[in-house]
Amino acid sequence: MQNSVNQTLFIVEDDAKLRQMLCEYFLSQDFDVTTFEEGENAINAIVEKQPDIVLLDLMLPGIDGLTICRQIRPNYSGKVLMLTASDDDFDHVAALEIGADDFVTKPIKPRVLLARMRMLLRRGGSNTPSSVQAPNSKVLEFDQLKLNDARKVCELAGKVISMSDSEFDLLWALACSPDEVLSRDQLTKTLRGIEYDGLDRTVDNKIVSLRKKLGDTSTTPKRIITVRGKGYLFVPDTWQ
Numbered sequence: 001m002q003n004s005v006n007q008t009l010f011i012v013e014d015d016a017k018l019r020q021m022l023c024e025y026f027l028s029q030d031f032d033v034t035t036f037e038e039g040e041n042a043i044n045a046i047v048e049k050q051p052d053i054v055l056l057d058l059m060l061p062g063i064d065g066l067t068i069c070r071q072i073r074p075n076y077s078g079k080v081l082m083l084t085a086s087d088d089d090f091d092h093v094a095a096l097e098i099g100a101d102d103f104v105t106k107p108i109k110p111r112v113l114l115a116r117m118r119m120l121l122r123r124g125g126s127n128t129p130s131s132v133q134a135p136n137s138k139v140l141e142f143d144q145l146k147l148n149d150a151r152k153v154c155e156l157a158g159k160v161i162s163m164s165d166s167e168f169d170l171l172w173a174l175a176c177s178p179d180e181v182l183s184r185d186q187l188t189k190t191l192r193g194i195e196y197d198g199l200d201r202t203v204d205n206k207i208v209s210l211r212k213k214l215g216d217t218s219t220t221p222k223r224i225i226t227v228r229g230k231g232y233l234f235v236p237d238t239w240q
Helices: 016-028 039-049 065-075 089-097 110-122 165-175 184-192 202-213
Strands: 007-012 031-036 053-057 079-084 102-105 139-142 145-148 153-156 224-227 231-234
Touching: 007 016, 007 039, 016 031, 016 110, 031 039, 039 065, 053 065, 053 110, 065 079, 065 089, 079 089, 079 110, 089 102, 089 202, 102 110, 139 165, 145 165, 153 165, 165 184, 165 202, 165 231, 184 202, 184 231, 202 224
Parallel strands: 007 031, 007 053, 053 079, 079 102
Antiparallel strands: 139 145, 145 153, 224 231
């Protein structure tokens, strides 16, 4: 039998009306919900209680969402979904680089937010036929690059590379199909379980973050390359 224990959700949001609305909605969806108005109180609680997922507003009084995410990540293994009213790619890239698993732009309908959260919480299961197909092995090696899917660990030249689960999942998806171009639609389905709408920059922003962490240049990348108009390609013989 499946465990019927409710999943735990922490909401860190200073807008009282939005915070209350989200709390009531997710309680109705069988989450155990705890809310915080400011980041100072949330940090210790997140690390101590280890909720399944944190819904974290980017713009908060006092400590902002990026700082909170940076501080909790070394000691928190759950999912972080950032809420932002900004369309600035810089904010999105910054959130992903410091360990956020995904972000959504406000305003967003609660049922859409719920779908995104459930996708994050399910992450690690098998992919759908329309997404990227993983090999039976849970470990992939390309010279000095070693990926362990079971542990979500990436090692390069013997050094563990710190990255979020969503970044690892993107790298794993690309590495599962070396020398094959994967479209943004395939990668979006794999990472988020939704169709690519032609505007979503999530995959692109994570690629930027991965390149930086893996020592690939942004101007002339050699390890994860962009195939204009088609998608991204993992080059297997560039990891010496």
